[in-house]
Amino acid sequence: MEPNENLTFSEPSRSGLCVVCKGSKLLCGKTRCPILVKVNYFLKSVPLLQTEDIDGSSPPSVFIGRIGYPNVYAGPLVPPIREDTALYDLPERWFGKSIDDIVAFRSMLVRGKHRVHVQNFQEAGKIIEKTRELALATNSVDVELILKKKPRGHLLLDDEVQPFGPSAPIRELYVGNARWDHHIEKAYTDTDLKATPAVHELYTKGVLVTKIQRAFSVGAFGIEKNRKFVPTRWSITAVDSILSKDLMEKVKTYPEINEYKVYESRYLGNLFEVIMIPSMWSYEAIEAWYPGTVWNPSGRNVVMFGDSEGYEGRTTYAEIGGCYYAARLAVCELLMKERRQATVIVLREAHPGYIMPVGVWQVRENVRNAMRQKPYLFNTLDEVLKFIGSKFQIPLQKWIMRSELLKNALFQKKITDFFAKPPLNA
Structure with missing residues (x-):
């Protein structure tokens, strides 16, 4: 049989790589x-x-x-x-x-x-x-x-x-005998209290987000006839979304920050750089997954994707999933604490050291950790971008091309600069 020169070949699948590798070659x-x-x-x-x-x-x-x-x-x-x-x-x-x-x-x-x-x-x-x-x-x-x-x-x-x-x-x-959190018990026994205000109330009283999510999943909150079990993965995102949306509306009532800030956190093979721009509230989260990471196991190229929202928020579920809402909660917590609003861009590089998923908590706690650190301060967006470019392995231009909010900020900057120019005959 003559060779078929028109045949094409693809790289081995993830399972095929595992068979060849057997854990020794890290293919x-x-x-x-x-x-x-x-x-x-x-x-x-x-x-x-x-x-x-x-x-x-x-x-x-x-x-x-x-x-x-x-x-x-x-x-x-x-x-x-x-x-x-x-x-x-x-x-x-x-x-x-x-x-x-x-x-x-x-x-x-x-x-x-x-x-x-x-x-x-x-x-x-x-x-x-x-x-x-x-x-x-x-x-x-x-x-x-x-x-x-x-x-x-x-x-x-x-x-x-x-x-x-x-x-x-x-x-x-x-x-055995289970001692209930008295705040959760109060919300549980109040069958006239809707689920959303119950979640808000528990959070403001210092109940951990994880405990609220757990109770939410077993239908512990809401009008009695409307209570139902919620799959765990959905309850996690629902609580992050409910809480961050509430904080977001409060943040919008505060003055804008007056300087550019960058917060940073590294953990479990993930690098987070969180940019805050002096402007009205808007938010974006972008992820970049290297080959060899959890969701890009056998690819040859870095995969980037993300979602954003303007001042009015969003009405559809974010493409990148629960990570979007987990990070939004973390940044809103800091803005609430400082009584300020800003345009916030969360950039994440997932490196090959992130070998397996451990849950969306990793994003929430990573960004919370970033918010606890002293921020890097800058006078201009150009300075911010130069700094970000020095931190990431991915070229800065790739991040800008993928980011709606960065493109908007750069475009707005150019318009402002244009109108700021003095007349030619001045």
Whole structure:
């Protein structure tokens, strides 16, 4: 047979690369093999998961799935150990921990699953009732989780939610005495209070965002007849969106900042540069994923995408997902604290060191960390761009081409400069 000169060839798929590599050559471009990281921590947990009876202390933590919506799987996350596990489900306390640290304790969480209709959870029986009680607890709770079969071994990884370990259907669920956060309990018992103001009120009283998101997912807030379970990944984004939108409206009432600022944070292979421009409120978030990163595993080029909104906000869901709202919350928190408004541009470079997704909390806490740092101050946008260009590996022009707000700011600057010129005969 004669060779067909018209045939074209493509690069091996991600799975094909893994077969060739076997974790030794790092052909995907990552600095470590994510499969081996997962296997390593799964093997450590295997001896503890050879039973249908999981007896341990839930952080507390629950997970509401989205597959099959509105009929979804809901249930607790329980590690097979008895100790204070509160850290296991408090992303606000994870910043600075390595991927190994996070995977180590999150992989221990066994997910119990029980089918429930999101709107008929009140009729779903004791298992769902106990799951709700657990979700509203303020600290670790002793739980006995009796499963119908041994947990199926895998580590769930998702860009929106935190990782967790294997799962199995629930036969029985016993929950010890759970002490509720009194602010959450008050919102839960007020069946005439709508969900959005309930979320606002809890946040202003200092309840952690993670705890609000957890309670939101089990239908703890809102008019009684309207309450329903919300898939965990949706509840995370919903709370970030609700809170940041409220803060955003308040921020708009404050004066504009009077100088250019850049805030910076580096963590888990991610570099964030947050630009604040003296102008009325607008917001943009742009991500750049290098080859060998989580969502660009076998590509040859950097992938960039983002979303923005003007002064009036946005009415459609952001293309880049929950990261957009998580970062928006973090920057609005600082502007509220300083009683100022600004045009804000969040730029993120994800490098090959970011080998696996750990949840949208990473963006929120990374940007919060940036907001805690002393900002770099500049007099002009040109100075800002020169500084940004020195920080990123991606050429500055690429960021400008991708950013609607940077292009707008540069265009506005040129118009202002034009009108500022004196007459030729002056």
